[in-house]
Amino acid sequence: MALGGFFSRLKEGLSRSTEKLTSGLAAVVTRRKLDDAALEELEELLIGADLGTAVAARVIAAFRRTRFGRDVSDQEVKEALAEEIAVILAPVARPLVLDPARRPHVVLVAGVNGTGKTTTIGKLALAWREQGLRPVLVAGDTFRAAAVEQLQIWGERTGAPVIAGPPNTDAAGLAFDALTRARAEAADVLLIDTAGRLHNKSALMQELQKIIRVLRKQDGDAPHSVLLVLDATTGQNAIEQVRVFKEMVDVSGLIVTKLDGSARGGIVVALAETFGLSIHAVGVGERATDLRPFDAGDFARGLVGAS
Amino acid sequence: MFDTLSGKLTTVFDRLRGRGALDAADVAEALREVRLAMLDADVALPVVKDFIAAVRERAATAEVMDSVTPGQQVIKIVNDALVEQLGGAGAVPLNLNAPAPIPILMVGLQGSGKTTTSGKLALRLARRDRRRVLLASLDTQRPAAQLQLAQLATQAGVPSLPIVAGETPVQIARRALDAGRREGFDIVVLDTAGRLSIDQTLMDEVRQVREATSPAETLLVVDAMTGQDAVNTARAFNEAVGVTGIVLTRMDGDARGGAALSMRAITGAPVKLTGSGEKLEALEDFHPERVAGRILGLGDVVSLVEKAAETIDEEEAEELAAKMMKGRFTLEDYAKQLKQINKMGSLSGILGMLPGIGKLKDQLDGANLDKTLLNRQAAIIGSMTRKERTAPDIIKASRKKRIAAGSGTSVQDVNKLLRQFDDMAVMMKRMNKLGQKGLMRHGLGALMPGRRQSWH
16 A cells, blocks of 8 residues: 555545534634634634543643734644644554564454444454465454354455354453464464453453453463554543553554544544553544554644645 | 543532532633533533533522522532433333334444344333334445344344345335335334445435335434534434434443433434443433433432342342341351442442542542452452351461462451451441431441541
């Protein structure tokens, strides 16, 4: 995938998210000087993008120091906003790097219900297949109806083998067997799908810990990556979500999905500030190719509509 | 983590409560806090603004200002306004006043829980309302979505429309209604693919489905964790298909559920149902007053009691209570109690349902209140012999060492647990002595042991 193509795709995906924010910004800034009222409206625009009240307040405080009372153009405000946001996001924009020494590199994919775990696994499998790697998928969501079949279809689409058990199989046992097989076959990546679970259900979170415990009986370092898949439409509860998953299963990175919708995913900024957790990629559609690396500058510019 | 609407409002109102009379500036300050707190609870900005405007008007009356308890008055106004905006007291039932087969159309974003909710709804209509329900999936987008609904139908014991590959959603919808008519079904639940509100093609498609089926209910399924985008989603779906009701899913999570307020305000449609669990039975009526309470930090005692009833073995609980009253509560019983608390979910979640706990939450958070403590205590008790559990007095130095080693804790930990258990025993004895009347007279304070209560 050419980089140029990537940027234009990301912008395309994010442009819809920004339309509203952008038109709002123009209305605020071209209308008058950057006075108290204008700043308050700017703050509200950021809040409306799910940045959260605290982050929005900090961004606006910086504006107040440097630009208060000045006539500022629409473009200037956008750029300054994007800069401010990019500074927060830059440290967490880290791609998911597979360790070629691992055969396989074990990736556990977790998240609350309906965030797009299975779809993301399908996309990751395709990306790795295209790099000439051999991923193996594990249908670890043994709970939800037809979750196994859903992953199997992704396996067919991407040419990645899928390891599954009968319904209601113990996910940890399945993962253990899958790792045995993947090691025997020297697969490059083992991608383990898991059932969606709300972070406040302790029994379900313990189940996830059990998967890790069992994997470690074979490989003390497994899983080598624990991905949390986060829906961009999620509001402030995402912070609690990330906090608990991080605490319970030591999440190593985030993938933010559904960024092709009208949700702006501004919560990502708050997450970056609070946890400094890597953001590996963003999902911008339902096709297998709709997974993009996360780029702080692009995301920030896309978010505020600066081109 | 406790930076929630409940916590903030409790703080604000505590301050207001402490004051004598309020002036306009006090009210403005309080409302600014309310506004921020609502935003943090994911109520969408335009909705918050309208809400605050309405409350400000009502709060600025002389009646409030001159009141002896202006803080209480403001709380009441905010609470009433919230309940009102959420749809007023009581639940709004589904509209089933249409000739059979009654079509119910399920719409929403990807991953909001439409298919699971369809299964739950079918089960509820079949079991509770004794209706003949047919489930049909029009989701030709997501892999295995149709199969998912078919499997849910089997679990619910409800028939589902046979899957025919290659049909368009409109074709499936027509076939479902035909089958409904021919086979004498009362209700046909039409599950649709998740779609983004800005996806014109898919929004057109669902509009066509609606035109082809004229559903009695078009239910928008929304995740309770939804943020500010709730307004865009609500507006787009309402404009495209005319939403008649909202289903709020994942209410068993710990999101404050501000989206409920946003959705209701934008569509004008009532929230009719809430999903609160993975089981097919976990679909409930929406009670505005309860959710308002949850949002405002007035506590959600009803949900707490329900949750307790759901997870706690009643017989076991009664047995425990009886033992307590007789003063024969042992460490073994205490271990059982710990297990039950564990089953109920996170401690903060449980505490969050208690009225007035909001302001304590910061302190509790500082105290690092989590289950590891309870788990450690359970481990300690688990490492005791049966004899030690029933007669902890025999536990001296060497037994303590063994128990500590067995549970991976320290002798200090064992001591703490024993001391705490002692305190509990003292408290229970006092409770028995006081009896019900004594408790009323002296209050809970009479129960407190003279010694420090050590939690860690």
